[in-house]
Amino acid sequence: MTDGSTPTDLSTLDGRRGSTRIEISDDGSSYTCVRTFGAPPERVFRAFTDPEDLRVWFPSGAPPGSEMPVCESDPVEGGRYHYEMIVPDFGPMAWHGTYTHVDRPDRLDADEWFVMGGGDPEGPPTAQILTFEPTGDGFTLMTMRVDMPEPEDPEEFMEQSAAGLTSSLATMDELVSG
Amino acid sequence: MIDTEIVLDAVGEPNRRRLLELLHQQHESTVSELVAASGLRQPQVSKHLKVLAGAALVAVRADGRHRRYRLDGRGLRVAHEWFASFEDVWQARFDTLDALVSTDPDPVPEHSRGDAP
Structure with missing residues (x-):
């Protein structure tokens, strides 16, 4: 986990229907999710x-009382997206994005700025790549890869904070299981 | 009660993550061992260990005139639980998305609906 160059091994991710698992790269700068x-x-x-x-599924998992105004x-390509949620105890959270590559229905790339507390987006964005592959049975295998800039303020940027946890998670797993 | 933000802040710094890794490998280390292994200077290592200890990520015990540091499961558990909640959000979102797309096939898939509601 020290060299940061090891690619994410997608074979360890579970792509079965119903299962979502996030895998963080060894250097903590990206995560990948297959579903x-x-x-x-x-x-x-x-x-x-x-x-x-989006209004149907994006707010799922948010605490009760959350709204998506x-x-x-x-x-x-070059189009924008903007989601805002008001979450009890957390206040406003906003996702500002620009679609950087749109290849319907195979691929969707975007730069995204996540903002807590209602400010303007600033700093480097996260870069997201979504791919949608048809499976033989009419289903879709989605791969979501999110590349994160170096965390500037881990308390404010939830996604970036998550990335920063890589090493503690690896040690945690062994600590609690061993 | 361990403050989640303090833990997340503590593990958000690359050198502190490096020290956690080293402690994981070594099981227990003195400051000078961590200085040698990390390449950081002694004052930096001491400063980072203080932050990690404040977040219950490392524990220290006195062994003669040495102070030996090791990982503390309490802070790691907080970090783990926080991350699990993050993963839970994606799980919940994608479960709902799956239910949506598998029960509500798009009647006009090629029709552009780019406008905001």
Whole structure:
């Protein structure tokens, strides 16, 4: 875990339907998530980019009482997206994104700025790559890769903080299991 | 009660993560051993160990005139739980997304719906 150059081994990720697991790269600068969805790529692509669909699934997992007052998405190259959530005890959280590559329904890239507390987006963005591969049975294998800039303020940037936990997680796993 | 933000802040710094890795490998180390292994200067190592100890990520015991540092599971558990909640969010989101796309096939897949509602 010290050289940071080891690529993420996707074979260890679970792509079965119903299972979501996040794998963090050894240097903590990116994470990858693989998941199978029960619909063809065109439908899954739409779910990731259509505001009406996003409003259904994106707030899932947020604490009760959370709201999503803003949900905009223009899935063309150079187009923007903007989601905002109000989460009890956390206040406003916003996701500002620019689609950098749109190849419907196979691939969707974006630069994203995550902002807590209602400020303007600033600093380097995270870079996201989503790919949607058809499986033989009409389902979709999605791979989400998120590259994170060096954390500037781990307390404020949740995603970046998550990346920073790599080493403690590895040690944690052995500590609690051994 | 260990403060999650203090733990996350502590592990957010690369040199401190390096020290955690070294302690994991060595099981127990003195400051001078950590200085030799990390390439950091002694005052830096001491400063980082103080932050890690404050976050319950490392524990220290006196052994004669040496102070020996090792990992402390309490802070690591907080970090682990925090990360698990992050993973849980994606799991919940994707479960809902899966339910959406598998029960509501798109009747007009090629139709552009780029406008915000």
